[in-house]
Amino acid sequence: MGTNSLFERALGRLDEAARLVDITEETYIRLHHPKAVLSVSVPLRMDDGRLEMFAAHRVHHNDLRGPGKGGIRYHPDLDLDEIKALAFWMTCKCAVMDLPYGGAKGGITVDPKKLSQMELERLSRGLIRRIADFIGPQVDIPAPDVYTNERIMGWMMDEYAHVVRRHEPAVITGKPIALGGSQGRSTATARGGLVCVQKLAERHGWSAEQTRVAIQGFGNAGQGIARLLFDAGYRVVAVSDSQGAIHSDKGFDVPSLIRFKNERRSLKAVYCEESVCDAVQAERLTNEEMLQLDVDVLVPAALADVITGDNAGAIKARAVIELANGPTTAEADEILNEAGVTVIPDILANAGGVTVSYYEWIQNLTGDYWSADKVEKRLQQRMSHQFDRIQDLVDEHETSFRVGAYALALQRLGAAAEAVGTRDLFNGSK
Ligand code: NAD
Numbered sequence: 273m274g275t276n277s278l279f280e281r282a283l284g285r286l287d288e289a290a291r292l293v294d295i296t297e298e299t300y301i302r303l304h305h306p307k308a309v310l311s312v313s314v315p316l317r318m319d320d321g322r323l324e325m326f327a328a329h330r331v332h333h334n335d336l337r338g339p340g341k342g343g344i345r346y347h348p349d350l351d352l353d354e355i356k357a358l359a360f361w362m363t364c365k366c367a368v369m370d371l372p373y374g375g376a377k378g379g380i381t382v383d384p385k386k387l388s389q390m391e392l393e394r395l396s397r398g399l400i401r402r403i404a405d406f407i408g409p410q411v412d413i414p415a416p417d418v419y420t421n422e423r424i425m426g427w428m429m430d431e432y433a434h435v436v437r438r439h440e441p442a443v444i445t446g447k448p449i450a451l452g453g454s455q456g457r458s459t460a461t462a463r464g465g466l467v468c469v470q471k472l473a474e475r476h477g478w479s480a481e482q483t484r485v486a487i488q489g490f491g492n493a494g495q496g497i498a499r500l501l502f503d504a505g506y507r508v509v510a511v512s513d514s515q516g517a518i519h520s521d522k523g524f525d526v527p528s529l530i531r532f533k534n535e536r537r538s539l540k541a542v543y544c545e546e547s548v549c550d551a552v553q554a555e556r557l558t559n560e561e562m563l564q565l566d567v568d569v570l571v572p573a574a575l576a577d578v579i580t581g582d583n584a585g586a587i588k589a590r591a592v593i594e595l596a597n598g599p600t601t602a603e604a605d606e607i608l609n610e611a612g613v614t615v616i617p618d619i620l621a622n623a624g625g626v627t628v629s630y631y632e633w634i635q636n637l638t639g640d641y642w643s644a645d646k647v648e649k650r651l652q653q654r655m656s657h658q659f660d661r662i663q664d665l666v667d668e669h670e671t672s673f674r675v676g677a678y679a680l681a682l683q684r685l686g687a688a689a690e691a692v693g694t695r696d697l698f699n700g701s702k
Contacts, residue, residue: 295686340376343417462496464624489574
């Protein structure tokens with residue numbers, strides 16, 4: 273409580289889970305200290321000939337269970353503290369999904385919307401030249417995150433190959449299929465979120481047609497889940513982006529929303545100046561108003577700290593599916609728990625992305641490429657299995673999904689720490 277540090281606040285979520293599982297204090301201590309942090313300045317020659325410098329970082333949080341894994345974010349407000357928090361969540365997420373990875377994360381403090389395509393490419397390649405010694409297929413494997421995408425991953429893979437003078441596609445995931453990307457990667461995060469919605473629907477007897485969903489953020493994750501929910505018969509009644517939200521109780525025709533958003537680059541295109549408005553009958557809301565709509569499922573799929581102590585009491589959804597990382601503060605969590613809102617935490621709900629990144633890495637290392645069907649089935653099975661393991665802990669300890677997920681992660685991280693050796697091993701008591 274009381275700290276502004278997202279990393280400190282993220283670590284605070286371990287405490288309750290640590291009381292439920294049998295782990296040594298050493299596991300807990302290790303997780304409080306990132307293994308290594310690299311901070312660099314990336315020079316960028318702008319199109320007009322000027323030189324600009326950008327601050328960038330890469331954090332290895334923990335590699336007990338395998339090489340670091342985590343995205344690269346471009347955002348004007350990004351700082352090292354946030355990257356540490358994101359890297360810690362990756363350690364926990366990979367443990368929850370039982371992937372042979374630790375946690376890492378990185379990014380550049382930049383507003384990519386202010387760069388030309390060529391500046392963006394030069395900056396992305398420049399970052400890889402700066403961090404090349406810190407990443408690698410058995411060291412740390414980056415992937416896309418907010419405002420980075422598969423094209424950027426392709427440039428980065430290409431630049432890494434120039435630096436190390438060999439083809440090394442397994443150094444980065446989320447690549448275009450033409451460069452060794454996996455089938456199903458672009459929709460994987462959303463597909464994992466869909467599994468969570470379906471598991472809850474099954475347990476509570478919700479029918480798809482009657483389940484109303486609001487989605488905050490309409491990028492890769494948000495559009496993806498909107499499309500999958502729409503295809504599965506759910507009613508997507510509100511969506512938002514950084515400019516605002518639209519709402520229609522009848523539900524949107526999601527494919528046309530996606531088409532408009534991507535053609536006009538903003539949901540403004542479906543506001544009332546456009547003819548589609550007649551068809552969708554949308555009401556315009558602020559992001560804050562959208563969070564408080566009377567819906568069944570709320571999906572935050574944008575940035576951290578959007579559901580807080582100030583607005584959690586007004587949330588009417590029965591379930592929150594955290595596709596974004598860290599959207600709910602600890603204070604908000606308490607309020608939602610009290611109100612009986614089921615929160616499926618980020619380290620489970622958005623883990624579909626890293627899971628298919630893992631499949632991409634396997635395919636790159638073996639040279640054996642899988643069909644979309646195989647990727648989808650394996651993702652579905654793994655998500656469903658880990659969801660059930662967490663549900664068991666939730667039922668056993670009468671606790672929240674978040675605490676259950678951290679407890680499962682701690683069990684697996686604790687087993688790895690003990691296998692490497694803890695005090696109990698060295699003083700002969702084990
Ligand atoms: P993205 O850049 O594709 O999309 C981000 C979206 O959020 C955009 O539509 C943007 O307009 C919107 N947005 C920005 N500020 C907003 C605000 N203040 N209010 C409402 N909307 C706002 O990013 P993404 O890859 O979809 O990632 C979104 C979230 O999901 C992040 O928290 C990310 O860490 C998490 N996530 C993504 C993946 C993935 O595979 N893409 C995997 C795991 C977690």
